[in-house]
Amino acid sequence: MSSNDVTHHAADDHNHDHGDDHGHHGPAPGLMRWVTTTNHKDIGTLYLWFSLVMFFIGGAMALVIRAELFQPGIQIVDPMFFNSMTTMHAIVMIFGVVMPAFVGLANWMIPMMIGAPDMALPRLNNWSFWIMPFAFTIMLSTLFMDSGGPAGGWTLYPPLVLQMGDSFAFVIFAIHFLGISSVMGSINIVATIFNMRAPGMTFMKMPMFVWTWLITAYLLIATIPVFAGAVTMLLTDRYFGTSFFSAAGGGDPVMFQHIFWFFGHPEVYILILPAFGIVSSIIPTFARKELFGYDSMVYATASIAFLSFIVWAHHMFTTGMPLAGELFFMFSTMLISVPTGVKVFNWVATMWRGAMTFETPMLFAIGFVIMFTVGGLSGLMLAITPADIQYHDTYFVVAHFHYVLVPGAIYSLMAATYYWLPKWTGNMYDEKLGKMHFWISTIFVNVLFFPMHFVGLAGMPRRIPDYSLQFADWNMIATIGAFGFGFSQLMFVYIIVKCVRGGEKATAEVWEGARGLEWTVASPAPYHTFETAPTIEPSTVTR
Amino acid sequence: MSTAATGYYVPHDARWPIVGSIGLFIFFFGFASWLNDGAFGKEMFFIGMAITIFMMFGWFGLVAKESEAGTYSPQVDASFRLCMMWFIFSEVMFFAAFFGALFYARTFSGPWLGGLGGGGAEMTNAVLHTGHDYVWPSNGPGDVGGKFVPMGWFGLPLINTLLLLSSGVTCTLAHHAIRAGHRKPFILWLLATVTLGFIFMGLQIEEYIHAYSALNLKLTSGIYGSTFFLLTGFHGFHVTMGAVILLVVAIRAMRNHFSAENHFAFEAAAWYWHFVDVVWLGLFIFVYLF
Numbered sequence: 001m002s003s004n005d006v007t008h009h010a011a012d013d014h015n016h017d018h019g020d021d022h023g024h025h026g027p028a029p030g031l032m033r034w035v036t037t038t039n040h041k042d043i044g045t046l047y048l049w050f051s052l053v054m055f056f057i058g059g060a061m062a063l064v065i066r067a068e069l070f071q072p073g074i075q076i077v078d079p080m081f082f083n084s085m086t087t088m089h090a091i092v093m094i095f096g097v098v099m100p101a102f103v104g105l106a107n108w109m110i111p112m113m114i115g116a117p118d119m120a121l122p123r124l125n126n127w128s129f130w131i132m133p134f135a136f137t138i139m140l141s142t143l144f145m146d147s148g149g150p151a152g153g154w155t156l157y158p159p160l161v162l163q164m165g166d167s168f169a170f171v172i173f174a175i176h177f178l179g180i181s182s183v184m185g186s187i188n189i190v191a192t193i194f195n196m197r198a199p200g201m202t203f204m205k206m207p208m209f210v211w212t213w214l215i216t217a218y219l220l221i222a223t224i225p226v227f228a229g230a231v232t233m234l235l236t237d238r239y240f241g242t243s244f245f246s247a248a249g250g251g252d253p254v255m256f257q258h259i260f261w262f263f264g265h266p267e268v269y270i271l272i273l274p275a276f277g278i279v280s281s282i283i284p285t286f287a288r289k290e291l292f293g294y295d296s297m298v299y300a301t302a303s304i305a306f307l308s309f310i311v312w313a314h315h316m317f318t319t320g321m322p323l324a325g326e327l328f329f330m331f332s333t334m335l336i337s338v339p340t341g342v343k344v345f346n347w348v349a350t351m352w353r354g355a356m357t358f359e360t361p362m363l364f365a366i367g368f369v370i371m372f373t374v375g376g377l378s379g380l381m382l383a384i385t386p387a388d389i390q391y392h393d394t395y396f397v398v399a400h401f402h403y404v405l406v407p408g409a410i411y412s413l414m415a416a417t418y419y420w421l422p423k424w425t426g427n428m429y430d431e432k433l434g435k436m437h438f439w440i441s442t443i444f445v446n447v448l449f450f451p452m453h454f455v456g457l458a459g460m461p462r463r464i465p466d467y468s469l470q471f472a473d474w475n476m477i478a479t480i481g482a483f484g485f486g487f488s489q490l491m492f493v494y495i496i497v498k499c500v501r502g503g504e505k506a507t508a509e510v511w512e513g514a515r516g517l518e519w520t521v522a523s524p525a526p527y528h529t530f531e532t533a534p535t536i537e538p539s540t541v542t543r
Numbered sequence: 544m545s546t547a548a549t550g551y552y553v554p555h556d557a558r559w560p561i562v563g564s565i566g567l568f569i570f571f572f573g574f575a576s577w578l579n580d581g582a583f584g585k586e587m588f589f590i591g592m593a594i595t596i597f598m599m600f601g602w603f604g605l606v607a608k609e610s611e612a613g614t615y616s617p618q619v620d621a622s623f624r625l626c627m628m629w630f631i632f633s634e635v636m637f638f639a640a641f642f643g644a645l646f647y648a649r650t651f652s653g654p655w656l657g658g659l660g661g662g663g664a665e666m667t668n669a670v671l672h673t674g675h676d677y678v679w680p681s682n683g684p685g686d687v688g689g690k691f692v693p694m695g696w697f698g699l700p701l702i703n704t705l706l707l708l709s710s711g712v713t714c715t716l717a718h719h720a721i722r723a724g725h726r727k728p729f730i731l732w733l734l735a736t737v738t739l740g741f742i743f744m745g746l747q748i749e750e751y752i753h754a755y756s757a758l759n760l761k762l763t764s765g766i767y768g769s770t771f772f773l774l775t776g777f778h779g780f781h782v783t784m785g786a787v788i789l790l791v792v793a794i795r796a797m798r799n800h801f802s803a804e805n806h807f808a809f810e811a812a813a814w815y816w817h818f819v820d821v822v823w824l825g826l827f828i829f830v831y832l833f
């Protein structure tokens with residue numbers, strides 16, 4: 001081990017090609033390269049491939065759910081398995097797809113965006129990733145145990161979740177394990193952004209993606225330990241005879257919901273703030289304009305993060321709470337639409353009178369703005385306590401959070417992939433296939449989720465494998481949309497693989513209107529970038 | 544090779560993380576099996592724990608060696624500092640969950656079970672928990688775990704408070720000593736801190752034995768027992784960790800590892816120790832006193 005191998009160069013003259021790879025420290029050969037790597041680009045790649053694989057595992061679970069709901073009655077799977085599919089689908093998509101994919105993007109892009117040689121703590125970075133496959137092995141192994149996987153919903157409400165079989169303990173420890181990974185990954189990102197910025201890269205010169213990740217990392221460090229505490233209490237209630245969530249012993253099952261959602265609501269911003277950052281990078285590029293209202297974007301992100309800590313009980317309007325509590329959480333929740341509205345306004349204003357072109361990343365970004373707003377508006381409806389009492393636990397809620405997560409978070413990930421793929425691989429992806437992927441996905445995603453608004457408002461409950469006859473038509477349509485959307489994602493894989501293997505060579509700048517340091521290095525980005533920090537002048541365009 | 548690093552050190556070829564992942568995987572899998580009386584659960588639990596501890600010694604040992612070789616620039620040092628600060632913040636939030644449970648039970652759910660606080664509480668109490676009056680410490684309307692005597696604040700808890708507070712003082716004295724470059728007093732104050740920590744743990748164990756044998760106060764004694772033992776238990780675990788870390792720092796100090804300028808390993812341990820101290824004060828006030 002070359003422990004004293006300091007990457008140290010004499011400050012070279014300031015030339016604008018910062019991609020100076022002097023031919024040493026290339027990737028190690030063989031499979032062990034990926035196991036022992038400390039390179040932020042390698043680790044980013046690992047995260048991204050991992051989440052792509054998990055995307056199809058979680059997607060297959062969703063298709064089991066939709067297949068069962070194709071027609072009323074119990075058709076394909078038994079109700080217990082159906083419930084464990086809804087539970088696992090959520091756990092996989094949240095902790096195995098969206099979060100690791102964002103961390104992967106953070107790994108790849110943040111050091112390049114702020115002019116750093118690597119992440120602040122490269123070994124810790126390796127560990128954060130290499131926990132994921134092991135933790136998900138524990139999580140997914142529960143599906144093959146006698147008692148089946150967790151079936152009480154990803155929110156793990158007691159007393160229901162305490163009634164599940166032996167696999168319960170495995171689920172809890174898998175969550176602890178994943179939590180260790182998230183917290184370490186976030187600490188690394190915070191340390192990188194605070195400590196590794198190139199000279200002259202002030203906070204207000206950072207790209208929005210870096211800002212949103214800084215705030216996301218803070219949310220993660222603040223809430224994942226609370227989640228760990230909550231599931232620890234579940235564990236001791238189940239195996240060690242404590243009474244946290246049992247009224248007989250003076251505890252309260254509702255208390256779990258409070259602690260859980262204190263984590264759970266900031267968690268939904270963890271799933272969307274980096275998406276805001278991605279879209280804020282892409283739209284200026286293809287509108288060939290500076291991001292409108294950068295400062296207000298930063299403040300809006302910070303306000304959303306602050307508000308996310310004082311709105312949690314909007315998930316519990318029907319569980320029982322003093323009236324003052326219901327009112328407080330209703331108003332604080334509605335307040336979030338103000339900073340979110342600022343963001344949507346800024347994206348639209350950035351496009352206003354821009355010299356717009358519509359390459360695939362831009363299509364996904366615009367799709368994000370429109371369809372995320374649809375999900376945001378149904379969220380506003382759900383925030384109103386008296387209305388929520390009607391909507392609670394119906395498919396309307398399912399429609400709401402899938403609109404913000406699928407054409408929201410997932411679309412931002414696809415936009416990011418198309419946007420940075422030429423930088424990662426050095427090749428352009430197939431633009432025609434990319435556009436086709438966008439349009440097919442967008443049609444099917446709406447066929448899939450829009451009908452859920454109707455059946456939800458009409459009263460169809462979520463998490464039930466059967467439903468009453470009047471919901472049959474729309475459910476059939478939603479299932480067709482689900483299979484269409486699911487299988488069209490094979491195109492995404494095909495386009496990525498094709499791009500990795502070859503294609504039209506990309507320039508360093510890749511996009512005509514691209515802004516920021518990552519576009520000053522060669523494509524593909526050299527294994528090491530910015531080993532000598534670039535000098536950022538006040539006039540340098542960094543965002 | 545180099546003694547005063549200027550570039551940012553990016554290590555290569557990290558082997559300890561994968562060892563840690565395998566160790567924790569075996570540990571968690573074994574623990575879960577053990578809880579369900581599964582085959583080899585206990586064995587896997589201990590093997591996994593051993594691998595994890597081995598990994599920690601290996602990893603921290605490597606970092607210590609690199610630090611001694613002068614591999615780390617001030618910027619690397621700043622990364623370590625940020626890392627430790629945010630790690631402690633995450634620990635604070637972990638304890639916040641348990642304090643939150645305590646406050647919620649005492650301010651909301653406890654009184655509601657006793658029929659106080661309006662809404663439907665009175666009716667629920669009359670129908671479901673007839674005759675149950677809420678008084679803290681409580682083990683609920685079911686009298687879960689049977690009659691118990693709550694842990695008073697006088698005696699062992701008070702002595703423990705004084706012990707931990709004085710260990711905070713000795714820790715600070717150690718810091719002053721190393722900053723002045725006095726190695727011997729540094730080591731002595733460190734060892735004093737470690738000793739106070741271990742005495743604290745001994746008394747804590749004594750207190751638990753007393754609770755179980757004389758007071759009938761158990762982990763199963765309703766919400767009071769649950770919050771009491773989980774809060775003090777997790778705190779005790781952290782004290783043990785902190786004392787072991789300080790002990791390792793003391794051993795490194797004896798091997799002449801630290802200088803007046805370069806002693807972050809000690810500072811990180813000291814921050815951790817003060818954090819553990821502050822958590823105890825919260826415990827003493829909200830678990831024991833009131």
Ligand SMILES: [Cu+2]
Pocket residue numbers: 264265268311312314315
């Ligand atoms: Cu929420």
